[in-house]
Each structure stands twice: as structure tokens, then as C-alpha cells.
Amino acid sequence: xxxxxxxxxxxxxxxxxxxxxxxxxxxxxxxxxxxxxxxxxxxxxxxxxxxxxxxxxxxxxxxxxxxxxxxxxxxxxxxxxxxxxxxxxxxxxxxxxxxxxxxxxxxxxxxxxxxxxxxxxxxxxxxxxxxxxxxxxxxxxxxxxxxxxxxxxxxxxxxxxxxxxxxxxxxxxxxxxxxxxxxxxxxxxxxxxxxxxxxxxxxxxxxxxxxxxxxxxxxxxxxxxxxxxxxxxxxxxxxxxxxxxxxxxxxxxxxxxxxxxxxxxxxxxxxxxxxxxxxxxxxxxxxxxxxxxxxxxxxxxxxxxxxxxxxxxxxxxxxxxxxxxxxxxxxxxxxxxxxxxxxxxxxxxxxxxxxxxxxxxxxxxxxxxxxxxxxxxxxxxxxxxxxxxxxxxxxxxxxxxxxxxxxxxxxxxxxxxxxxxxxxxxxxxxxxxxxxxxxxxxxxxxxxxxxx
RNA sequence: GCCGCGGUAGUAUAGCCCGGCCUAGUAUGCGGGCCUGUCAAGCCCGUGACCCGGGUUCAAAUCCCGGCCGCGGCGCCA
Numbered sequence: 001x002x003x004x005x006x007x008x009x010x011x012x013x014x015x016x017x018x019x020x021x022x023x024x025x026x027x028x029x030x031x032x033x034x035x036x037x038x039x040x041x042x043x044x045x046x047x048x049x050x051x052x053x054x055x056x057x058x059x060x061x062x063x064x065x066x067x068x069x070x071x072x073x074x075x076x077x078x079x080x081x082x083x084x085x086x087x088x089x090x091x092x093x094x095x096x097x098x099x100x101x102x103x104x105x106x107x108x109x110x111x112x113x114x115x116x117x118x119x120x121x122x123x124x125x126x127x128x129x130x131x132x133x134x135x136x137x138x139x140x141x142x143x144x145x146x147x148x149x150x151x152x153x154x155x156x157x158x159x160x161x162x163x164x165x166x167x168x169x170x171x172x173x174x175x176x177x178x179x180x181x182x183x184x185x186x187x188x189x190x191x192x193x194x195x196x197x198x199x200x201x202x203x204x205x206x207x208x209x210x211x212x213x214x215x216x217x218x219x220x221x222x223x224x225x226x227x228x229x230x231x232x233x234x235x236x237x238x239x240x241x242x243x244x245x246x247x248x249x250x251x252x253x254x255x256x257x258x259x260x261x262x263x264x265x266x267x268x269x270x271x272x273x274x275x276x277x278x279x280x281x282x283x284x285x286x287x288x289x290x291x292x293x294x295x296x297x298x299x300x301x302x303x304x305x306x307x308x309x310x311x312x313x314x315x316x317x318x319x320x321x322x323x324x325x326x327x328x329x330x331x332x333x334x335x336x337x338x339x340x341x342x343x344x345x346x347x348x349x350x351x352x353x354x355x356x357x358x359x360x361x362x363x364x365x366x367x368x369x370x371x372x373x374x375x376x377x378x379x380x381x382x383x384x385x386x387x388x389x390x391x392x393x394x395x396x397x398x399x400x401x402x403x404x405x406x407x408x409x410x411x412x413x414x415x416x417x418x419x420x421x422x423x424x425x426x427x428x429x430x431x432x433x434x435x436x437x438x439x440x441x442x443x444x445x446x447x448x449x450x451x452x
Numbered sequence: 453g454c455c456g457c458g459g460u461a462g463u464a465u466a467g468c469c470c471g472g473c474c475u476a477g478u479a480u481g482c483g484g485g486c487c488u489g490u491c492a493a494g495c496c497c498g499u500g501a502c503c504c505g506g507g508u509u510c511a512a513a514u515c516c517c518g519g520c521c522g523c524g525g526c527g528c529c530a
Contacts, residue, residue, distance in 0.1 A: 042492075049488035066488070081482090097489060117482050119462050123492070127464055127480075131522060187528080203530095229528060230453065240530070321526080368530095375530060423530030437530095448522080 012110055013037075013087050022058035025100040028092045036061065036104065037087040037112065039142060042123070043080055050077045052106075053099075054088065055142070062095070062103040063088050069105060076109040083115035083122075083142070130436060134444065137452060141442070145282040149440050152271045152279065153428045157222060159270035160243050160422075163263050164220040169245060172219045174207035176200060176226070180402045189228045189238075200226035203421060205353070206406050208246040209382060212417045213409045220245035222424070230447040234436040235374060237425060239445040246382075246419030253355075253365040253381040254296075256418040257341050260369050260377050261294055264339075264422065268431055285433025287372065291337035296367075298344045305330050316362070318349040328373025343367040352396040353389065355381040355418075365418070371430040379420025386410040 017035045024034055038056035048067040053060050065077040073090075080086060090106040120136050121127040125143045133140040141147050164171065177193060178201045189200040204221050211219030225242045243263070250256060272279070272288060279286045297305075299319070306313050311326050313319075319327065319342065331340040344363040347356050357363040366380030383389045389410055393400050400407060428440040438444040443452060 044490050044493055045487090046490060046493080047487040049490080051490050051493090053491080062491075064489080068488080095489085097491075099491070117462070119481095121463060121480070124480095129464085129522085132463075225530080227529070231528075232524065233526085233529095234524075236529070242530070318528090321528090378530065421530065426530055 012112065013089065013108075015087075018087070020058040021054065021056055021061035024092055024104070025059060025061060025102055028102065030092055030094055030102075033089060033091055033107075034104065035087060035089045036063075037085070040080055040082050040084045040086055040115075042082060043077075045078060048074070050074065052077060052080065052086070052088075054086065055144075057147075059100075060144075061100060062098040063090065063106050063109075064095075064098075064103055065106040065109060070107050073106045073109040076111060077106070080109075080111065081115060081117070083118060083139070084111055085113035085115075086111055130438060134438065134449065135452070137443065144278075146439075148275065148278050148282055149428070149432065149434075150442060152275055152432065153424070153440060155271050155274050156267040156428060156431070157241070157243070157424060159267045160263050160424075161220075161222060162270075163266045164245060167218070167259075169218040169220045169247070170211070170216045172208065172211050172216070172221050173223070174201070174204045174211075174221060176224060187227055187229045189226050202227055203242065204244050205351075205421070206403075208244055208419060209353070209417065210406075210409060212246050212248040213412075213414050217248040217415075218245070219247075225421075232447065234438075235426065235429070237437055237441055237444055237446060240437075240441065241424040243422040243424050243427075244419065246417060248415040248417040250381065250416055250418050253343070253367060253379070253418050256379050256381065256420055257296060257343075257367055257369075260379060260420050260422065261341075264369070264371070264377070264427060265290060267427060271431060279432065283432045283434070287338055287431050287433065291335075291339060294337055294339045294341065295331060295335045296341040296343055297331075299342050299346070299363075300344070302327055302342050316346045316348065318345070319368070324368075324370055324375060325373035328370055331370075339369070339371050341367050341369055350380070352392045352398060353382045354392075355383045356392075367420075369420070369422075371427065372433075374426060374430055375423075376426040376430060377420050377422040379418065381416065381418035384410060384414040384416055386414075 013035055015037060018037050019034050021036055028034060036054060038054045041053040041055040041060055044051040050065040052063040052065065054063055065074050067074040087110040088104060088106050089108040090104040092102060093105055094101060095103045118139060120132055120139060122139050122143050125133060125140060125146060178199050188202050191198050191200060203225055208219055208221060221244045222241065224239055226239050228238065245259060268290060302319065303313055303315060306323055306326060309326060309330060311323055313323055332338055344357065345366045347362060347364050350364050350366050354364045354366050357365060364380060368375050369377035383392060390400060390407060393403055425437050425440050429437050434440060
């Protein structure tokens with residue numbers, strides 16, 4: 001029996017009277033009648049008494065259906081299986097045995113929507129492989145732990161946006177369909193734009209610089225970026241959310257690092273403030289202790305630290321993922337910080353718009369920001385002097401003609417500026433201490449996965 | 453892109469190295485039964501699988517080849 005109905009009129013309760021179970025557990029009046037609705041988490045049938053754990057977006061709560069209280073409710077409850085959507089009306093009572101110390105004694109039960117037998121175990125998500133869980137993502141996220149990931153992610157994105165707005169940055173929304181690859185690389189997705197070749201933006205880099213030169217001075221954007229690199233790792237996605245900002249009138253790239261530090265710390269603080277207990281419960285490896293200060297070391301210092309730790313690395317190399325992990329450990333031990341800025345990367349491993357060091361052009365005014373040994377942000381000061389910028393485009397083997405619209409901006413008054421891109425999923429991942437970035441993306445895209 | 457590991461009921465796994473004792477084991481799920489205080493309820497009964505194609509062999513889940521799919525490491529990156 002799917003609906004209780006008379007003719008075509010469904011005898012369903014009005015959800016306007018619905019209460020969230022957390023509210024009832026925390027502040028419901030004992031002895032009063034309430035209506036709750038949600039998914040059936042578990043159901044235990046003991047003959048004439050039935051226990052239902054109902055779950056809504058706020059929490060879980062026990063419902064007791066007794067034959068001698070309402071035979072009709074009891075009969076309906078016997079038909080219920082996990083993940084049915086139900087509504088229950090009944091009296092809130094205290095119960096030492098129930099979770100939360102309270103339960104509802106049902107006088108009426110409605111089956112609102114049935115569920116097939118579940119293809120995955122959602123109560124214990126570890127019993128199912130991540131790949132299968134992603135195939136059934138809409139069920140996977142009904143597990144409170146997995147749902148929490150996305151609430152934390154939303155809080156962190158909100159905190160970042162808040163920070164920028166409070167600090168007088170203007171939010172911009174740049175195009176994700178672009179006519180030329182941002183940095184000349186091959187790692188972009190090609191699309192057909194009517195009859196023209198086009199690409200999905202792999203970064204808002206050039207546009208956010210434009211934002212500065214537009215006269216906005218300080219801009220930010222939180223949006224999708226696309227990378228066509230066929231990575232097979234636990235820390236890459238082909239589509240992710242980038243928290244990007246760019247600011248004019250800076251004295252140097254330390255100003256940019258100050259912002260990155262402030263934003264990321266604010267993201268983590270807000271997540272802890274809102275969800276500390278749940279994060280502790282579900283993510284034992286979460287990063288709940290923030291460092292007093294975050295060290296900033298040059299890549300030359302990093303080379304030395306790594307050499308002393310017997311990691312083979314050459315002067316002028318980029319840091320490999322192994323080096324970054326190792327460096328994270330060393331910094332944690334020596335400075336007591338799970339985070340570190342590594343600065344002044346060699347010009348040869350940085351994009352053309354990076355500003356080179358004035359006296360030693362081998363190095364640049366750039367940085368990576370590592371959290372627990374993983375790169376979560378990259379940034380630096382940009383070259384704003386037209387002649388030098390043009391030279392750098394050529395030096396990187398790029399065709400200036402493809403960047404004409406970009407280059408000409410620098411002939412009409414461009415202040416010294418810099419910025420960074422922060423990988424939202426990577427911040428969430430490192431904060432919660434999860435091992436696969438796909439976990440923190442609702443619908444991850446990787447070289448193989450295109451559905452759902 | 454390079455390298456490595458893997459594909460057995462709805463889910464997770466054992467078996468594979470050393471072919472036959474596999475009528476493919478276990479857990480969980482699912483269906484049914486008993487049960488008025490459970491809480492991953494319990495007990496009983498039932499249900500359900502060797503990725504696809506080719507080969508070797510008296511005999512293939514097991515060995516070989518090809519394909520498809522999944523996972524991870526590296527490179528590169530956020």
C-alpha cells in the first residue's frame with residue numbers, strides 16, 4: 001500500500017507541521033504530539049512492538065510503534081523497509097533506552113515513498129568500495145558521515161566568501177568557455193563552440209588579473225576549473241572548485257600569502273566552530289589544532305631540509321609529491337605547524353605571468369602553500385610591466401598573438417598585483433583527513449568517471 | 453601518458469600461487485517464520501555469483517592471449 005487514499009485525494013499530513021528531530025530531541029515538550037518525517041534508517045520488528053529509527057537532515061530519532069497504542073499504525077509500520085520515506089505522528093516521551101533519551105510513540109504512520117532493496121550498505125559506508133558508493137552517491141550521502149563532508153565544505157566556501165567580502169574584495173564571475181588555453185599548456189578540454197574550437201577554462205588566472213586592471217583592485221571568484229590531465233591519483237580531479245583571488249597595489253608577495261593564510265585559517269575555524277563535535281566523531285584524523293604561526297621558507301631552504309633528510313633533490317627542481325610530503329613532516333616536527341609556505345620557486349617551473357626576483361631572476365616571487373604535505377594553494381606576484389611580460393611570454397615559447405587581449409591590458413595602467421588559487425576540495429580533504437579527494441566532491445570527475 | 457595490482461551473489465570477501473575434493477565457502481543484504489523494549493536486535497528457513505571472447509587440457513573460478521572495467525603509484529598539478 002503506497003498511499004492511504006480516498007479516490008485521488010492523498011491523506012497525507014501537511015509538512016508545515018513537521019518538526020526536525022533534532023529540535024524535538026533538544027527542546028520538544030514531553031507529552032506533546034508532534035509530526036516528524038524522514039527516511040527510515042533502521043527498523044526492528046519484534047512482533048507487537050516495532051522500533052523505527054527515522055532520519056532527517058538534522059539527526060536521527062527513535063519511533064516506537066505499539067500494536068496496543070494504534071493497531072493501524074502498527075500494521076502500516078510492518079510494511080516498512082529501510083529508506084522508505086515516512087511521516088509519523090505521535091507523542092514525545094522520555095526513554096532511557098532510546099538514543100537521545102527521547103522517542104515518539106506513534107499514533108499514526110504514513111508511508112510517503114517506498115524504496116527498493118538497497119544496492120549498497122549505507123549504514124556502514126566502509127563496507128562498500130568508493131567507486132560503488134559514487135555510482136550510488138545519492139544513497140551514500142544519506143550516511144551522516146558523508147553528509148557531513150558536504151556541510152563542512154559548504155561552511156568552508158561560505159567562510160572564504162565572507163572573508164573576501166569583509167575585506168573589500170569584489171566577487172567576479174568569469175567565463176568558463178574560453179578561446180585560448182590560459183597558460184598555453186595542453187592540459188585543457190577542447191569543446192566546439194558553434195563552429196569554432198574553444199576550451200574549458202583551466203583557471204580564471206588571466207581574467208582575475210583583468211579584474212584588478214578593470215579598476216576593481218581586489219577581486220575573488222569561487223568557481224569550477226577544468227584540467228584534462230589524465231591523473232590516476234587520490235588527490236586529483238579533472239573538475240574542481242577553485243577559490244581564486246587577485247589584488248592590486250601590493251608591496252610584495254608576502255601580502256598575498258597573508259591573504260591565503262587568513263582565508264584558509266578562517267575556513268578551518270568556521271568549520272570547527274559549526275561542526276566540531278561531529279567532525280571529531282566521524283573524522284578522527286581531522287586537523288582541529290591550528291598552528292600559532294605558519295612558517296614561510298624559501299625553496300632553497302626546502303632543498304637543504306630535504307637533503308638533510310636524505311631526499312634526493314636537485315637545485316632548481318620543482319618539489320615532487322614525495323618531497324612535499326616529506327617537507328610537511330619536517331616542518332611539523334621543527335616548527336610544530338601542519339602548514340607551510342614554500343617561496344621563490346625557480347622561474348623555469350612557473351608560468352609566464354610570474355614576477356621574477358629583481359636581483360636573481362632565476363627565482364620568482366611565487367609560493368606554494370602546503371597543508372599536511374599537500375599543495376593546496378599556489379600564488380605569487382605577477383609581472384605587470386608590459387615589456388617584461390612580453391619577453392616572458394616569448395621566453396616560455398608561447399605566441400604573443402594568442403595573448404593579445406591580455407597583453408594590451410598592461411599598456412593602459414596596471415598596478416603591481418598578485419594573487420593565488422586555493423583548491424577547495426584539497427583544503428576540505430586535508431582538514432578532515434580523508435585519503436581520497438573524490439570523497440569530498442559530490443560528483444567527482446576523473447579520467448574514467450563521467451557518471452553520474 | 454608510464455608502471456603496478458585487481459575483476460567471484462545486491463554489497464564485501466574466501467578459493468586462484470600448486471587445475472579435479474567447488475554441487476563455489478563466509479559475512480551482510482533481501483524474502484518468509486517466531487517474538488511488546490530493541491538499539492548493527494536475536495534465533496530458524498529460504499534466496500543469490502566465477503567480467504567478456506578465444507586458447508591449453510580428459511578436466512578451467514584457477515593456467516595462457518586479447519578486450520572491457522576498477523584501483524593505486526609516478527609525472528604534472530590545486
